[in-house]
Amino acid sequence: MSYQVLARKWRPRIFREMVGQEHVLQALINALDHNRLHHAYLFTGTRGVGKTTIARILAKCLNCETGVSSEPCGQCSSCREIAEGRFVDLIEVDAASRTKVEDTRELLENVQYAPTRGRYKVYLIDEVHMLSNSSFNALLKTLEEPPPHVKFLLATTDPQKLPMTILSRCLQFNLKNMNPERIVQHLKFVLGEELVPFEEAALWHLGRAADGSMRDAMSLTDQAIAYGSGKITEVEVSTMLGTIDQTAVYDIVNALASLDGRAVLAAVERMSEQAPDYANALAEMLAVLHRIAIAQALPEAVDNSHGDRERIMQLAQQLPSEDVQLFYQTALLGRRDLPLAPDARAGFEMVLLRMLAFKPQGVIDVPTQALPQGQQPKVVQAAPVVNQVQSVSQVQEVNQAPVINQTPVVNTPAAAPVVAPVPVAETPVQVAATSASHTPPAEEPPVMDAASVPDDEYAEYAQAPAYYDVPATEPAAATQEVSQPKKPEAALPPVVAAPELPPAAKTIRKVPYEQATPADWTDIYLGLGVTGILQSTVANCQMTGRQGNEFFFVLDETNSTLFDVSHEKRLQDLLVDYFVEQVKVRIQVGKVTAETPAQMAIRLRAERLDDAIKSIKNDPVVQQLIAQFGATLNEESIQPI
Template identity: 55%
Template sequence: MSYQVLARKWRPRSFREMVGQTHVLKALINALDNQRLHHAYLFTGTRGVGKTTIARIIAKCLNCETGITSTPCGTCSVCREIDEGRFVDLIEIDAASRTKVEDTRELLDNVQYAPSRGRFKVYLIDEVHMLSTHSFNALLKTLEEPPPYVKFILATTDPQKLPATILSRCLQFSLKNMSPERVVEHLSHVLAAENVPFEADALWLLGRAADGSMRDAMSLTDQAIAFGEGKVLAADVRAMLGSLDQGQVYGVLQALLEGDARALLEAVRNLAEQGPDWAGVLAEMLNVLHRVAIAQALPEAVDNGQGDRDRVLALAQALPAEDVQFYYQMGLIGRRDLPLAPDPRGGFEMVLLRMLAFRPADTDDAPKPVLKPVGISQATADPANPVAAPAPAVPPPAAEPAPAAPAAPAPLVVPPPATVDHEPELPADAELRAEVEAISVPEPVAEVVDLPWEDPAPASAPVAEPVAEPASAPRPTPTAAPAVHDEPPFDPSAYAAVGMDRDDEPPLDEDYYGGESDPVGFSYLDELAEHVQEEAPAPAPAPLPAAKPATGLALQWLELFPQLPVSGMTGNIAANCTLIAADGDDWLLHLDPGQGALFNTTQQRRLNEALNQHLGRTLNLRIELVLPEQETPAQAAARKRAERQQGAVASIEQDPLIQQMIKLFGAKVRQDTIEPVEALANQGQ
């Protein structure tokens, strides 16, 4: 006798042998036991979940020689003929090959004849959704009122394609997909009965590869037995399916956790030796991250079906929830964009490097490993020039900004503007040169102490320190009030010496627009600084002025705030508060309701801890969203900035040289380019 495949050999022959589908079996068994039989049944579900099997069992239940029952004997001639597929009153029709209306009419012509051997003539129409519209119309009347000895059983994998008129005439049952746990349980039973050695990990690989179909699982098991020479081993099944080793996925995630770029690329190189499907590797990473997220939310919900429960729980403890969600979202976007990459491996590497570069690092509980450099380090690349230790992320503020001009970076070479074809010279007039030098380099001023969170633009801004410009036309720099000098007589020939044509008229007011520096007198080093400067973040809107000046507890809060070890969002919350009541260790703060979107219990806890640390005792801090009546630290800082800005604008407008240029050249003072000298000094730090 020829070999019979497992899917056919182990096909259930009764309801009690069925695996799963309890919701369907319960309804059918009760209907058969109570003789409440419908004339048309519709079974829907994916391939290999038992639609045709249930239909054949129903045919046996209806025609068994022992009577209509939910437990056919399986030994009578009718049951044996149905199991062998040769029962004359069970008509199985493949709708995919008989879609024409003529085929349906031929079927309906035979409906009027009584069954030959059984009690009922059962029509089993598989893949019924393939019938044409005319076939459905021809079937409608007979399907609604068939003869009492006729039963229709329809099966389909796509019920959405069935007309509503067909659905309304049938008793519909939707069969569910088989879970991997149920598939593994059934495969264990089958292989034990077949005396085939197996490994549990191999069955889990088969259960996931079956994708909800028991028939596919049985077919893959047949293939695995042949591949493993009578054994079902995990290594053989993995090689047969071309699936990925879970250990390599955990190696990639461990490298991400440690921030080790070298180990990350090494893991990718090891993966590339197996020639994997990189989209499948990303999908496997997403599956692991999904289980890690479940472990973080509900650890007991993580099963050990894949033999990696301990690893999943360890990752759930080591990875912050923010990182898990970030990696998962980045992986989803990477899978979408992977077909657009020039090389699949390169696209996969870019996804991992993007995860490494943009991982969240501003949470309290997130690990902050230092990223390891990739490739040859600078110390080994050039032994003659040893590299100094890296500077701290936040350098300590300098005591006084250095007025000397910094040298231009050596690697950057920016050609001079095309309009300048010769080296300009300084004015010949010695007195005018002295006056220009006096206003170009500001004198050192006393340091202005601002609030900790009120730092101006970063040090990389081009106005941080005065730059020694090459010889060019003198340009007034609005950084400080000029020294008091006697007014020298104006000599137009001094300006003619710098190569200024009569066509170089002052620009009109319409030529100016916000956000761009003045093109007149734009120096070579200013242009170089614009190429290397970093874009400063947009300043936050200034808070509205307070109704009353700070007194009492509010004034004490103004003095206490700069000493608190807070920054970021917590510092912003504290800056917009004012102290209302301090009854021993019970403090009450009023917070501007405009900051309510940023305020939560975490910010209140952090501010409370900062106060406890600074004062050396435990306070009970309470914050209410009430508009402060007295000045908050943020309002005080805004007021000081506005006063310094007004003083700087008045100083520039009253400058004698500026007045002279306005009078003789029709110059205009652009107030949006004026910054207080204190801000420039802080930028130099």
């Protein structure tokens, strides 16, 4: 007996053997079991998803000698003849080869005659969109009101080309593409029955290459069995398909995650031995980065359709989300520019090196733990200043000093840090003296730190200036240090290091489980470390009450767009880790009556901006510039540091 290909040998014979398309099968099974049959069915979908197979099974159900049901016996003469393609009352028409109106009229001449053997005369028209307009017009009347013994089963891969008059006369069923996971499961079953040894990684390559078509997957499996001489291995399938080895892609992403340039180039070297298409390699990397970004934003949304869920979840924990976004954008632009590179491999390597060279800027990590006792800060940030306006006489010299944007901060017991003007001709000693003489008394600004900020989304607001109590003799000592510079000819004064003293900022408080109340919600929130989309929900929640181990929250209805029911469970898990107790969470959308963490961040941001504006307005340098040169202050350019 001649060999029969897998696609034909394993074509489903009954509805229970179908893989996928449950939404179509349920409607057909219920219609058959309850005798609610339509006279025309239209099956649409891409190639190889089961359109013709479902139509043949439906014809078998209609003409089975045991009666109309969703379970044909498969043993009667009608079932056997339909399976073998020789049933006289099943008229299969390839519309791609019979497009003329004469062919359609000839086909419809015998519609009025009763079926020869079966219960119904079934017309199965494949690729029906290929019919001409005249053929459609000839089919309209018969399709709308056919004889009771006639059923029309139409199949097409392009329903957009069908006239609305045809679509309105049919029950339309849209068949979905098969995802790789479902294809791999079916291939495992088929190869197990065929006793063909295989590697699961090779099946994932075949599942992705099939692009949603089960028939294509079966054909590629036939080819892989022939290529591998009776077995299916990952290396041979990758060579046969000409695809990029996924292991090499993951090696590159792992090397990028550890910022190891040597490992990145070594992975490219191993990949180059397979003579890959580097544009496809970048496309595979983009797909991996996309799945990593999804895993970071919504872990439960990551499926195993590529057989790599564990790897994706591991990389999602290793890579910062900012790096993932930057890597994706760099790879996307690099793929566009790759044809311009003198060598494809060199262009690919430059894209990877660019990922290592650039890092996201302005992303500040919010501290979640208190500093150990005795640990002292070593850097004091400078207060905001305004660029100085130089006079005409000051710009006549070629080698004049640049405009100073930030000056050293000298702290006094009851004064905020101030900045003094630095003329070009002044020496560093004069600069220090002037700075000390222009230190007016001012109210001490409020001290803020990470404990005042609700989340890392507002991390920039946490970097408030630190103020310390310094003995009165400290400025003099600092002046003496400045008065002996290594390079007296330099116009800029050296930076004066601030004394190392304990910080005055408070730390995040750990709220005990027994004492947790709505008033403690901000401190609890800061200790949770919420990230991703969940952050948008939790930051806009107000804790309204507590009954035992059950915590009740109200989500601000004006900021509930991204809310999902799964957020309750995720917040509950965070609170369980925080309190080390079993708790329950209830979130309702409504109007908040107290300040949420997000609202507090906005308020603190506005207060700090207002303090910065007042500080600059009261600065003697700014007041002198306004008085002498008629300068104006652009308040919109002021940002708190």
